[in-house]
Every structure is written in structure tokens, then in C-alpha cells.
Amino acid sequence: MSLEELYRSVILDHYRNPRRRGSIEGDHVHAEGLNPSCGDEFALDIAVEDGTVVDAAIQGHGCSISQASGSMMAEAIIGKSLLEVDELIHKFKLMMAIEEGENPIDESKPGAVLGDLEALQGVRKFPVRIKCADLPWATLQDALREVTG
Amino acid sequence: MTDLRHLRKDFPVLERTVNGKPLAFLDSAASTQKPVQVLEAMDDLYRNHYANVHRGSYQLSIESTAAYESARVRVADFIKAPDPNELVFTKGTTAAINHVAYGWGLDNLSAGDRILLTKVEHHANIVPWQIIARHTGAELVYLDIDEDFQVDISSLDDILDERVKVVGVTAMSNVTGTIGPVRELADAAHQIGAIVVVDGAQAVPHSPVNVSEMGADFLAFGAHKMLGPTGIGALWGRMELLEQMEPAEGGGEMITDVRLHESTWAPVPQKFEAGTPPIAEAVGFGAAVEYLQKVGMDAVRTHEIDLTRYALQRLAEIPDLTVYGPADPDNRGGAISFTLADIHAHDLATILDQEGVAVRAGHHCAKPLMRHLEIPATARASFYVYSIREEVDQLVDGLHHAREVFGVA
Structure with a gap:
């Protein structure tokens, strides 16, 4: 375990300069996630049109891992179909060892699948922090359940 | 300077390493x-004397009952209780406060009554009262804290009127270290016939306590924060x-x-010790008390x-x-x-853990206080009898390292 693996520069960049921070004015679904043991909060607005995520905005506060994960997630889902978002969630959870299965990261094609999100794979080696990385994704799943009814 | 480092040999866990570094346990x-x-x-009881208490008429039960x-008597003596039967064993501090909230509060509170607490309270001295307030229609009111994090009693005369039936206060905050003005509150509360419930979870382990001098009506504390096991308090x-009380x-x-x-x-006390x-x-x-x-x-x-003075001095060296x-x-x-710069407390705790330093990060079960301070979380270092200055030094080194990891200029 090394701290350098956990705190990649891209993570610190997203922590300090979160992308897509704010809220959505028009039609959207809102979901909130809370990690009661540590107090991290994350909230998400997503706008879905014709089965595609057309906009996403995030709010909340917490540690670098939860906030960077949310920032990267918001960027990653825009323009994706709901099916593709489901696939992304699945790949993320495999990477984090939240779901059982092979780690989807293809070392020969770094960045091809999860993009910046691959920077979070170091979290896997710090089991108590996995829930931090997962908070935005659990919130996204709540939002999607509302979208799909 | 009071050096208690000779006690460390009594605590086997302090000899271990964490992530290849000597353990600096700063989460007491x-x-x-x-x-x-x-x-x-505890081992001796289980090996040589154990049976259920208060009912058997045979030797082992007699021995277990005597030990219990x-x-x-010993724990009662520790807080200078006038009568050992005033000491009720509970699951812990939280359970002790709940006993009072349910046992006293349900019978003695009604709509229009007030429960006065302070903004530095632990959830254990807030949530039970919220539940009882919901059952009885009583209302919660809070004393503020001042710029030095002390409970502000300057407006006590305004807030403490005959509507107040219970005053709940911590004798020592688990977050800020604030020492609650128990005596002042007790004297004022008794003038209007209110009872005073003291959260002693930190004060009893860390300072001499005499319940008669304290002036309180109830004092709650737990064993595991004072060298004893989990699962018991008083x-x-x-x-x-x-x-x-019911x-x-x-x-x-x-x-x-x-x-x-x-x-x-x-x-x-058997009335309160079901099962x-x-x-x-x-x-x-x-x-633990004997120790x-x-x-x-x-x-x-x-x-x-001594350690707090040293730690505050050393922490003051760290920018931001x-x-x-x-x-x-x-x-x-x-x-x-x-807090340190823009580094979140959980990130600090992870980085310090890599250096063998154990600190707590989060809201410390005091979310109303955190909201009042307008911070989501802090890291917290805390000490006990076995803590030494070298551990503070290890913490300070770890915090400098955290600044490097996060590239804080």
C-alpha cells in the first residue's frame, strides 16, 4: 500500500476543482447520499432525455476520495445511454471489488474503459475507504431507479 | 511534568507496529x-469463580456475586458516591442517559416543559432527549458556546426559567475538550427545581470526580473509556x-x-439492572478503577x-x-x-495511519456542534495515561507528511 497509489494527482485535481458542481435548472432527477459513519454527503442532479444522460450536476462535501469519485462520475456519465451507465457502474464496482468478478482494468489499454476513474483503483487497497469512493455511485443508482421507475 | 511512561509495560498492544511503524495510539x-x-x-473470574449472580445459593454464585x-463499591468510591447502591451498572454511558430520559423523563415531562442542553453535547446526550421530547411534547433548548469554545452561561438567567425541568450537560467534551460548567448549571437549575444530568463519559476517566461537589443529580459514564471493558458503564x-424513577x-x-x-x-440499584x-x-x-x-x-x-500543552504547542508549528x-x-x-488546510479529516486519518498514528476522523457523534462550527469533520487526537510526547511528535511528523502528499504549499 502506498499513499501515492491512493492520492493520484488526478484525484487531488478533481477534489480541488470538482467538475460539474452545481445544480440543473430544467427537468431532472435529484438523489442524495449520506455516509452516516463519517458524515460525507453527496447529491446529484441528472437530466435524462430519450434514454441518454444529457446533463449531470453534483453537490455535497466530504473527503478527497468521495468528492473526486463524484466529480469524475458526473463527467463520465454525460452523453451515455442508461445501458452504458449501468455498464459503467458495474465496471466501477468490479474495480473497487464491491462486486465480485475480474478487475475490468485492461493494463494494456489504460484509460480505455473507465478513463480518469481508473485513478481510483488504488482505493481498492484501502478497504475502509471503498465506501467513500462508492458513495456517489450508490447515489447515482438511487437516481437511476427514480428515472426508470 | 508528570511522566507515567512506566505504565506502558502494562499495555501489551502498545508494543505493536502498524504499517511498519511504532503504534502511536491517539484515539483514547x-x-x-x-x-x-x-x-x-476478568480471566480469573471466568476461570475460577464464574456463575450467575444474585440467585444461586452455591459457592460459585456467592463468589461471583461478591465480585460483582x-x-x-469500588466504582462508587471512585466517584465518591455517598452510597454504593446509588451506582447502577448499565451497558455504558449511552444506556445510562437513556435510563434517565425514559425512566425520569417520561413520567415528569409534558407539553410546555423544556429540556436544556448545550451545543457541545455528544449525540448520547441529545438523541434520548429528542425521543422523550417527542413522546411528552417537551421542547429542547440549547446553550451556545463562545469564541473560546466554552459553554456560554452569560444568558443563563434568560433561558433558565420554570419551564426547564432537565438540564443535560457534558462535564468534558469529546470533541473540543470543553469542560462543561456543571456546578454553575446545577446551582442555577436547582433554584428552579430542575434536575441535572451529566454526561461524564470523558470527565470521569480523565479528571478527579466527586459527585457531591459536582452538584449533579445524575452522572453517566462508561468503563471502556477508562481502561475497562466494553459493554458496561454506570x-x-x-x-x-x-x-x-421508573x-x-x-x-x-x-x-x-x-x-x-x-x-x-x-x-x-437492582430495579434498574434487568436481566x-x-x-x-x-x-x-x-x-480498571483500582488501577x-x-x-x-x-x-x-x-x-x-502536560501532554495537551505540549501537543497544542507542537500543532501550532504546522502551517494551515x-x-x-x-x-x-x-x-x-x-x-x-x-483541521489541516483543505485536507479532509478522513484523508488525514488515512495518511496518519500509514505512519502508525491512530486518530479519529469525522463528526465524533456531535453533528450539531459540527454544524455550529460550520465544518463537516475534524481529525481528533486524544490521550490517556499511557500516552507519551514521542507519540505527539509522530503525529506532527505525520501531519507534515500529509501536507506533502496533498501538495499544500
Whole structure:
């Protein structure tokens, strides 16, 4: 375990300069996630049109891992179909060892699948922090359940 | 300077390493480590004397009962209770406060009454009162804290009127180290006939406590924050109030007689100890108290003031570090909450863990206080009898490292 693996520069960049921070004015679904043991909060607005995520905005506060994960997630889902978002969630959870299965990261094609999100794979080696990385994704799943009814 | 480092040999866990570094255990406000004397006392009970208490007429039960009841006497003596029967064993501090909230509050509070708390309280001295307020229609009101994180009693005369029936206050904050103005609140509360419930979870382990001088009506504390095991704590109360108070839990051992539709209660303290109690834990609690009495609670407090002074000085060397707590080490407990630049407390805790330093990160079960301070979380270092300056140095080195990892200029 090394701290350098956990705190990649891209993570610190997203922590300090979160992308897509704010809220959505028009039609959207809102979901909130809370990690009661540590107090991290994350909230998400997503706008879905014709089965595609057309906009996403995030709010909340917490540690670098939860906030960077949310920032990267918001960027990653825009323009994706709901099916593709489901696939992304699945790949993320495999990477984090939240779901059982092979780690989807293809070392020969770094960045091809999860993009910046691959920077979070170091979290896997710090089991108590996995829930931090997962908070935005659990919130996204709540939002999607509302979208799909 | 009071050096208690010779005690460290009694705590086997302090010899271990974490992530290849010597362990610097700075989370004693959450729970303390246990000395071999406590472990051996519990082990001895189980190996040589164990049976259920208060009912068997055979030798082992007599021995277990004697061990359990002598632990009560010892713990009562530790807080200078006038009568050991005023000492009720509970699951812990939280359970002790719940006993009062349910047992006293449900019968004595109604719509229009007020429960006065302070903004530094732990959830354990807030949430039970919220539940009782919901049942009774009583209302919660709070004393503020001032710029030095002390409970502000300047407006006490305005807030403490005949509507207030209960005052709940911590004697020592687990977040800021604030020492609650228990005596002042008790004197003022008694003028208007209100009772005073003190959360002693931190104060009892860390400072000499005398319930008569404290002036409170109830004092709650737990064993595991004072070298004892988990699963046991105590509620001390004035006998007159304990006799009036209803039990919050019913069951075996707490009755005099049970009929099909009604029962009568056993005398205090058994009235509040339904079911088989944590017997070995009580014995461990007694051994912990004996250990602390040998060290001397004045020495415990002096040692903690020394370490707190040293830690506050060393933390002040670190740029961008903010401490949330009273500035004067003589006038505060040893829990030191802080933030460092824009590094979140959980990230600090992870980085410090890599350096072998164990600190708590988060809201410390005091979310109303965190909201008041407008911070989501702090990291917290806290000490006990076995803590030494080298551990503070290790913390400070770790914090400098955290600045590097996060590229704080």
C-alpha cells in the first residue's frame, strides 16, 4: 500500500476543482447520499432525455476520495445511454471489488474503459475507504431507479 | 511534568507496529487500551469463580456475586458516591442517559416543559432527549458556546426559567475538550427545581470526580473509556431520585414480585439492572478503577494537561492547522480536534495511519456542534495515561507528511 497509489494527482485535481458542481435548472432527477459513519454527503442532479444522460450536476462535501469519485462520475456519465451507465457502474464496482468478478482494468489499454476513474483503483487497497469512493455511485443508482421507475 | 511512561509495560498492544511503524495510539477518547491487570481480573473470574449472580445459593454464585458487588463499591468510591447502591451498572454511558430520559423523563415531562442542553453535547446526550421530547411534547433548548469554545452561561438567567425541568450537560467534551460548567448549571437549575444530568463519559476517566461537589443529580459514564471493558458503564443518581424513577427496562432480577398483570420493583440499584448483568465486565470495570486509583486521578489529570500543552504547542508549528477547542490546557480536556488546510479529516486519518498514528476522523457523534462550527469533520487526537510526547511528535511528523502528499504549499 502506498499513499501515492491512493492520492493520484488526478484525484487531488478533481477534489480541488470538482467538475460539474452545481445544480440543473430544467427537468431532472435529484438523489442524495449520506455516509452516516463519517458524515460525507453527496447529491446529484441528472437530466435524462430519450434514454441518454444529457446533463449531470453534483453537490455535497466530504473527503478527497468521495468528492473526486463524484466529480469524475458526473463527467463520465454525460452523453451515455442508461445501458452504458449501468455498464459503467458495474465496471466501477468490479474495480473497487464491491462486486465480485475480474478487475475490468485492461493494463494494456489504460484509460480505455473507465478513463480518469481508473485513478481510483488504488482505493481498492484501502478497504475502509471503498465506501467513500462508492458513495456517489450508490447515489447515482438511487437516481437511476427514480428515472426508470 | 508528570511522566507515567512506566505504565506502558502494562499495555501489551502498545508494543505493536502498524504499517511498519511504532503504534502511536491517539484515539483514547473513543476507547482506551486495556492493562493486563484488567484482563487478568476478568480471566480469573471466568476461570475460577464464574456463575450467575444474585440467585444461586452455591459457592460459585456467592463468589461471583461478591465480585460483582465489590466492583460496584469500588466504582462508587471512585466517584465518591455517598452510597454504593446509588451506582447502577448499565451497558455504558449511552444506556445510562437513556435510563434517565425514559425512566425520569417520561413520567415528569409534558407539553410546555423544556429540556436544556448545550451545543457541545455528544449525540448520547441529545438523541434520548429528542425521543422523550417527542413522546411528552417537551421542547429542547440549547446553550451556545463562545469564541473560546466554552459553554456560554452569560444568558443563563434568560433561558433558565420554570419551564426547564432537565438540564443535560457534558462535564468534558469529546470533541473540543470543553469542560462543561456543571456546578454553575446545577446551582442555577436547582433554584428552579430542575434536575441535572451529566454526561461524564470523558470527565470521569480523565479528571478527579466527586459527585457531591459536582452538584449533579445524575452522572453517566462508561468503563471502556477508562481502561475497562466494553459493554458496561454506570449511572450514578441521588438515591431519592433513583427511588422515584421508573425502570426503563423490565425483566428478571429487577422485581420483588411478579403477578399476571402487575409487578413490584426490587430496591435500587437492582430495579434498574434487568436481566443477567455483564458480570465479568463489572469485575473488569472494578479492576480498571483500582488501577486508576493507584496511579492517582490527580496524576492522570496533570499528565493530560502536560501532554495537551505540549501537543497544542507542537500543532501550532504546522502551517494551515486549526485547533477547535479552548486555548488554555489547564482549562480543558485532552481531546484535540483540528483541521489541516483543505485536507479532509478522513484523508488525514488515512495518511496518519500509514505512519502508525491512530486518530479519529469525522463528526465524533456531535453533528450539531459540527454544524455550529460550520465544518463537516475534524481529525481528533486524544490521550490517556499511557500516552507519551514521542507519540505527539509522530503525529506532527505525520501531519507534515500529509501536507506533502496533498501538495499544500
